[in-house]
Amino acid sequence: MPGRSARWILLAAWLLALAALGAFAIHALRIGTDLRSFMPPPQTADQKLLMDQIGEGPGSRLLLLAIDGAPEAQLADLSRGLADRLHSDAHFEQVVNGAFDPATLDDRLLAYRYLLSPTLDRHTLDATYLGEQLEQRIEDLASPAATLLKPLLPRDPTLETLALAERWAPPKPPALRDGVWFSADGAALLLAQTGGTGFDPAAQGAAIDALQAAFSALPEAATAKLTLSGPGYFTVLINANTRAEADRIGAVSTLGFILLLLLAYRSVPSLLLAALPVASGALAGVATLALAFGTAHGITLAFGFTLLGVAQEYPIRLLSHRRAGEDALASARALWPLLATAIVSAAIAYLAFFASGVSGLQQLAVFTIAGLIVAGLSTRHLLPRVLPARFRDAADTPGLVRAATFIDHLPRPRWLPWLLLALALLVLWRLPGPLWQNDLAALTPVPPDLLLRDAKLRGELGAPDVRYLLILDAPDADCVLAVSEALEPGLDALVKQGALDAAELPSRYLPSLATQRARQAKLPDAATLESALAEAGRELPFRSGLFAPFVADVETARTLPPLTPAEFARSPFGARLASMLVQQDDGWLGLATLSGVHDAAALDAFAESTQGHARLLDLKTASESLVIAYRERILRALGLALGLLAVTVIVALRSLRRAWHVLAPMSLATLLVLVVERASGISLSLFHLVALTLAAGLGLHYALFFERPVADAAEGRRTLHATIVCVLSALLVFGLQAWSSLPVLRAIGLTVALGVGFHFCLSILMARERRP
């Protein structure tokens, strides 16, 4: 037995090594939050697009804002103030609140107005058209609009700037009051497009924080209320809720876990030291991720820590199996063959995740394998050397003899497992209802009242639907714009028929080069325009020479090179257009957003009729197909893992019969969990599968240890003690999660808790050595 001082030195060295590992891990590992790195590689074109759309699509980056709770004039001021502040905020690409923004057309674009506006498609700047326009301007000058329009007239008598501002406003804008958008129930409305991707909780969180800070910094903001909605806001909200609830449950279950271990081992030092192997495993896992990948997804870590829960069994086994007259190292040595079998078989099983081809799952495998091995080795070699020499033999725990006798005398009918299996298969075969939950959103649901509010705001603002997109396909960006122009009449007809409320095509912002050139060709030269103007204004009271700036602008426009998407990108609406034009390996895509889709079938039929130029993308269907593909990979990986596990156990135990005693209860228990969840009407998701894997890992331990031949009754009681402590702690931690209000936590908690129960009972029933 090592001396007292040697113990302390080893402990200090261990802790130092952990601290160093932790510092390295924190320094070297970047934690990603973008959901896409946890998704399988997309296969179909729609899935590829979906991956781009998750986050980067125009719809998913849009935040809907409503301000209410104050008099209308104050709300309008707040809306203008907020828009002003957000205009200069790097988190936001575009903020609109309905206010006429004179900066919409800067000086550079102003001359382009005749190329951008559709006016010249229907008219020419001849004496007839100009005469009509000038007459209307006279009427405008006598109306209250005069003060507004007067500064524009000399340069823009046909009011092309207003025509463009109208064209670039959202397709179905809300009512204007006090110069800004208002909802029917009197809230000021705004739309904000974030720069960060929509399903990146970190980027969205930063944007929303900036937004709320900007709002509360406004004077008079105190009495008013800012309401947010949109995919980005939901992502942040759900993340915060899930984390808060997980933290709450985690705090309670940690406390219970500590009490349980204190009760089981009556020793504070043992309790503290027992935490070290798992801590070592977790830090080693993180450090390995840092070395191997440099980055890890937040979900990888969350799942990884869950799966590493298995490792908490190692120190518990060691503590329970110590016996009088033997030092801890000897106990560890005696336990090791079995622990090593468990660790190696689990590690080999997790190798199967590598075959999944999903980087998130590969990271998970690396983390878990490294964590399990380090936790196991430190339980074998380090923990026994630092444990206090004095301990209480677990075999002498009061009541344990009676419990052991009770369990020994339980009837163990050989037919019972077969009956359970038959019943389970019958239930699985006959049960109605979908087996799989493909809608990932169902696991992290947005509260219904928020969804209702979102639908209402979306309707009022005419904001695009996040589910449907019209995809335009063309060899280059300009061809996308030409296709978009060609689709305009058909879509307008569909809007009239009521198939949808509005569509927003890329050509709304920028016409194709050909269209721009055609408009340019219709512009008259200066002399022709002068004489047309003179004829048009002959009977009107405009001063002669008033429209010289107009004539100069038209002359400039005649020789301008047409605007390309790249040139347009620098304009205030450039970001909007850029988000609608996507470059791909073999061409360009245009994304037209649709608002208020009532008849998806009609839109689909319309898209079909365009000879492949356009198609309707249903993001929900595409994402569900992605989830199905993902699950198939996981299921294949798990099937492979099960095979590897069986082989490892058979090799380690060198006996088919003994391996059967270990593997049969584990497999049947997993099946029973499935049956119970299906019978309760639960459809299975990826989270259920991860939880089943963890439960199977725990069940493997129970079966391995119960199956182990023991020398005497006391050793049998120690095994029972260790297993009961393990079962109770797992039930405590995951049973609490099963009561969570969040479906994702409930899915994991319920599955593991059920699994632990079934694995324990079936291990007793099927794995334990029969004693006379």
Place this chain on the structure above:
Amino acid sequence: MLERPLILRGELEYLGPGKLGKRVDTPYQEQTTVADGTASVRRGTRAPRTFALSQAPELEGFLRGFTALLGGDAGALARDFELAARGSPASWQLTLKPRDSRLARRISAIQVDGTGSAARCFRTRDADGDLNVLLVDALADTKVPTRPSQPLVDALCRGFKVP
């Protein structure tokens, strides 16, 4: 901007606090409604052009003046405008000069001519000298010349029959 005055015939209506209606009958038909901080101008069968008064803050003062005038709110009128009156109850003239500098940059004065309790002519002179005339009430039937001169407008507003 304009070489000669614009003359319209029509009606101004007071529709309650902050609300104003203006109807033009000739030379074209137009209906303007101002309410809840928004002005809406409808001409013929075309869709109305709507804009917020806050887009042109000076416009708000201008319409507030008209509303106060039609609503008979002398206090509100005196707050926003310097007032000067002359003439007799049978033929009076009220001149309003905006106090607000933003409004003054666009509009130099509003002149209202009337008789008894009825106004018959509103003249709005823009800062650049352009003149808008709205003939209402008794004068709404008067024939308006196509190329009116300043003295002619003056005579019309003061109630003289123009040959």
